[in-house]
Amino acid sequence: MSTKAPEIPSPEQRLNLLKNRVKPTLALAVGLGIAGGFVLIAQALIVAGLVHRVMVNGAGYREVLPQLLRLPPLMLVRAALSWASERVAFAASALIRQEVRNDLFQRLLDAGPLRLKGDRAGEVATVIVDGVEALEGYYSRYLPHLAVMAMVPLSILAAVVPADWISAGIMLFTAPFIPFFTILIGRGAERLNQRQWQSLARLGGYFLDRVNGLATLRMFNASRREAGMIARISDDYRLATMSVLYVAFLSALVLEFFATVSVALMAVIIGFRLLKGGMAFQDGFTVLLLAPEFYLPLRLMGNYYHARMEAIGAAERIFSMLDTPVAPRPLAPCPLPAITPLRICFEDVSFRYTPDSAPAIDGVTLSLTSGERVALVGPSGAGKSTLAALLLCFALPEQGRVMVNGVDLAQCDPDQWRRLVAWVPQRPHIFHGTMRDNIRLGRRDAADPDILRAAGLARCEEFIARLPQGLDTVIGEQGAGLSGGQARRIALARVFLKDSPLIITDEPTAGLDARSEAMVRESLNELARGRAVLSIAHRLATLEDADRVVVMNEGRIVEQGGYEELKGAGGLFARMAAAGEGP
């Protein structure tokens, strides 16, 4: 899948390819549906024969009893077949949805965190949850129905031909018009429809956005004005939608027209032929009973067309996500060397996010060993976070190597390497779950005393103690109810718990008040003893703990040295210091 095929298959072709995974199940669903059609024909033939004998031949209970008794079991069988067909079709669609959803999630994990910057997560989750849900109708209704639609009307036609070839002729003549018009009008409506769905999504987004920003709106006394805007936009949307729907419903109108008027026409023609004695009542009645059923699958086609449209709309996003390139991994990873003490070396490393963008890291050479604290500083966009990402194996260098005790990191199993690294990102993520589970991310088997000790070092014990259920308190979605500073301290607690030889932090004390910041820094100082620490700093005030300050700009290292030394050197660092701290 990762190789680029010269011709990219359309989303629908790919949906069809997925079908192969459940072919037998789908075939069973279709078989059950067609069997239901046969039962229906049998039922119609019996009813028509029975009524003929009662009405024309003057038969009573005694004469028609066998036929009469045959009907209820047939009806029961038909109900059972329709139920079974639906269950089986659902099972097929469920299997596909399950696999697609799991594949999507796995694919995003394989692609790694750099492909997906946090802000898009909500959107992506919508595709994984709701987008995949939209495939349901395609496999459980549209595809089985396609086959049933081909088979059942044909069987009915076969039953009608011996009874009345004129009616069969009408059916044969009118039937093709229905798909023809569905497609003809559907094509035009499809485009309009899609635009309409988009604008529906926009309207929904507008509403949500304004509710999200209500506090801001109120601050500027703009909220009542916005209520009027929502009313106006909804109204515009209604007018636009309706102008599309007037046309779109025309296709349904044509369908109905052909189906209904054909049945009426057949009834009238049969009536006159019966009057003239040209056919038996039994045959005429058989046709009348079967004619609506002949058109029913064709009419339903319109409904299932909608399921198809929805699936195709979702498929585009699903497949483009499934095509996300995966982060490269070594096929046969080398074992990691012994890591005490740790010696990390960036050797002339370069990296770009996309082939046509400017290098984010440009020829960086840097070393870091156990017991050393290196601080990375520089303006935003200088490449500090990218350097950390390379060290975490979230991406591999385009040029140069990251060596760990003499082994190229690109040749190692990234999972194994990351077991040795503790990481505090700039905006730590708090998972939905208990406080205990959130801290225990650092070490899965940690017991409560260890967790509390780590929490204490990260200065979270105070606010954890204030939580209603302490460590058992469930933290809301995306850390709802926690301040940024608290989230950062939880992330720090993970680091204290993990006890790893390499620690990478991205501005670990931002958003903390002065008192907490001082305490956390003290704890970090203790932890750093004997370990290698790479810390990214946005503010210069936090640099004094570092053994070495590395100044980056535009992907390159422009200066490095001690804090005081650099301050006096008159370079970028000195300028930044002067701008930030005053005299």
Added chain:
Amino acid sequence: MRDVCRLLKLAWPYRAWLVAALGLSLVTLLANVGLLALSGWFIAAMALAGISGIPINYHYPAAGIRALAILRTLGRYAERVVSHQASLRLLAGLRVWIFRRVEPLAPARLEGYASGDLLSRIRADIDCLDTFYLRLLAPVLTALFACLLFILFLWHFSFAVALATALLLLLAGGFLPLAVHLLGRKPGARVTRTSSELRTAVVDGLRGMEELLAYDAAGRQKERVEELNRRLLADQARLAGLAGISAGGVGLCSGLALWLSLVISIPLVRAGSMSGPQMVMLGLFCQAAFEAVLPLPPAFLLLGQTLAAARRIFSLVDEPPAVSEPQKPSPLPANAAISLRGVGFSYGDGVATLEGIDLELSPGRKVAVVGVSGAGKSTLLALLLRFREYDSGSIILAGREIREYDGEDVRRLLAVAGQQPFLFNATLRENLLIARPGAVEEEMVAAARMAGIHDEIAALAQGYDTPAGEGGVKLSGGQVRRLAIARAILKNAPILILDEATSSLDTESERIVQAALEKLMQGRTTICIAHRLSTVQRADLIVVLDKGRIVETGTHAELLRSGRVYTKLYELQFEQPAA
């Protein structure tokens, strides 16, 4: 039941549309049943006439068949158009209604709803309410009227057939939907819950991927997603099974109705008390009548979900606002002098968030409020903005208690550059003009220039028309802050509130923002809230808050001399003894 009544009340303004949709769907249904029954009668009567040679007036029935066919076709089209009109109007009305009801709740009462997922639930809930009218209310009423008419019609010919059909209709349209509703309630509720858990697990997996990878926990998260996925589909399969049973059940009832009508009619026809064509007509009529109840079971499968959505929305809009507006608000004050005397506030958890706050905000004065996080700074701000109601003491604005004014009038006096400015999914221009919709281009550009953001906006390809917000251009934290400052400038209010306007900015951005603020503060009453002290040293008065109380007041120099809380904060931040 109360929820259903409230839902009906909400739909009342759109009753004409709903009744029209109902009427049209009834006409369409009757035309279809009539078409089949009349066709059956017609061919049977024609056949008998052909056999017996007795002449028959075939003009009316034949014309009737054609008329019913056309009526059904056109009726269906009209019904679709009208019901979509009704639905879209209702949806628009519901949105505006909810927005107007939720608006006074922000931000104090919405804090529990802070996460975007809960808000998107509101949106899903509104859509869910829409299905109540279209897919539940309308089909139930249509079925009720139609079944009544059907039974009366059948009764005219045979009481027994009418009774048998009535019982079967009750089974298919009453018992079956009820059973489906009851059996589907639990899996339905689980589906809603599981899919929201699944969404959370996926978002957690994506937002927290760096941590999951770094802590070797990605596999566990994936297992969780797979488990939730499996559970979701299992419950959906249960619901699909119920839908299948109900569809098969309605079909079975319809077949049995035909069968019973034949069983009842056969002896009557033989005895001559019923004609053959009547038997055919009744049989087909009974069978077709079930089209009326066909949509009911799937609709009732949704009932639990729909009512749950309604309850969530009602409980949200029923929350009392944190601040109630005065019946007769005092006129907008001319000057903007505010003084706080002994103001106290508590979030109701027994802890006083603010207590005995005294503060004079006379025009032109620059007051800084400092303190550690949780000291009550943001709460103080919410009280001034009339987002929250103080419990004790008084806040006097131009000689009157602040709660005597309309909240909007009070906020006209205050321009806030906030800690977490919100950017709407709109162009940068629209985002700026929220502060003053009537502002002309020059005023907006001047404000942006003053906030030090104009050059960066002008450098964008689309300039001020660049879309911002979630789907728009990515702005750095510093740029967003400066946009917020430009908004505050544009608002041009006598009191300026800076809430942590420069915290967590990198050094370079902080310098630009600080320069913009200095200009803006000239000649304005300013309240500057900060936990970093570098920004407040030039204030006329510094107020140190700690655990909801004012513990120190004075100028920077005075406070450093006193050597108490402020001095300690200062030393911690600059790690140097206060000289």
